[in-house]
């Protein structure tokens with residue numbers, strides 16, 4: 076049986092805005108995350124990711140609704156050492172070396188909870204891939220190295236849940252890759268991982284499940300593949316003549332788009348299987364190809380559906396692979 080790591084019910088958070096207005100940063104989120112899942116919170120700027128994460132970490136209280144972590148209110152679980160966080164900024168001492176920093180935090184853990192196992196400094200450093208920079212001053216570490224150091228610190232209490240708020244924001248491609256390589260090496264060992272990101276490919280590459288958030292609401296939830304399909308179906312392309320295309324238009328009312336490019340027709344439809352069957356059985360269409368829309372298409376479609384016209388949130392950031 077799966078254990079539930081995080082359960083949010085009607086989770087909402089309001090802030091006071093300018094001129095007495097109210098900002099509803101999180102707007103009725105229902106979410107259940109099982110222990111061992113690796114989940115990405117994907118959403119544009121201002122979507123409500125950080126506000127939700129802060130409530131999961133017990134750093135702020137919901138205005139309404141609730142969030143439980145391992146079956147207890149998030150604010151209680153926060154003090155148990157079962158949850159650790161990697162934040163974007165702060166938390167490091169510039170004059171220490173990397174290893175000194177890890178040892179200091181490990182000793183704080185050891186003295187604060189004598190009944191817990193003594194943190195294994197060497198193991199946390201190896202997992203976060205910072206053993207090779209053990210003697211480097213924190214102030215001399217790149218942004219990516221500092222994030223890996225924070226990751227090592229987060230691993231010290233051997234938490235059951237690790238929460239990362241845009242851990243690779245502002246990193247170059249190499250640093251981002253090294254960070255995720257360290258994360259990946261640690262995943263798959265039963266730890267629950269929740270990370271917020273703007274980067275579509277990061278969510279696609281690393282998460283088992285993507286929870287897409289826009290305007291404080293969950294607009295899609297599933298594997299990257301299911302979100303691609305959910306957003307706008309699939310495209311069926313084929314070599315087909317105009318007369319056959321006319322019959323398809325009439326016979327398949329769920330067709331949403333037809334374009335012609337380079338001798339092929341591209342047909343978009345919610346039920347690509349039914350469309351393909353029709354084309355093969357009733358027309359002279361040949362060389363059929365069915366392609367899922369990419370995650371960027373899905374992201375734009377889903378977040379713009381939930382959009383507030385007065386809001387000018389950036390859509391997303393592309394992720395450079397090379």
Ligand SMILES: Nc1ncnc2c1ncn2[C@@H]1O[C@H](COP(=O)(O)OP(=O)(O)OP(=O)(O)O)[C@@H](O)[C@H]1O
Pocket residue numbers: 090091092098099100118119120121122123124125126127273
């Ligand atoms: N302390 C606060 N006071 C007032 N408004 C706030 C506060 N914190 C967040 N907000 C607003 O709540 C909304 C959600 O913000 P949040 O930081 O959770 O989004 P986000 O998805 O994490 O964005 P980003 O990707 O830019 O970090 C935004 O409109 C933001 O301006």
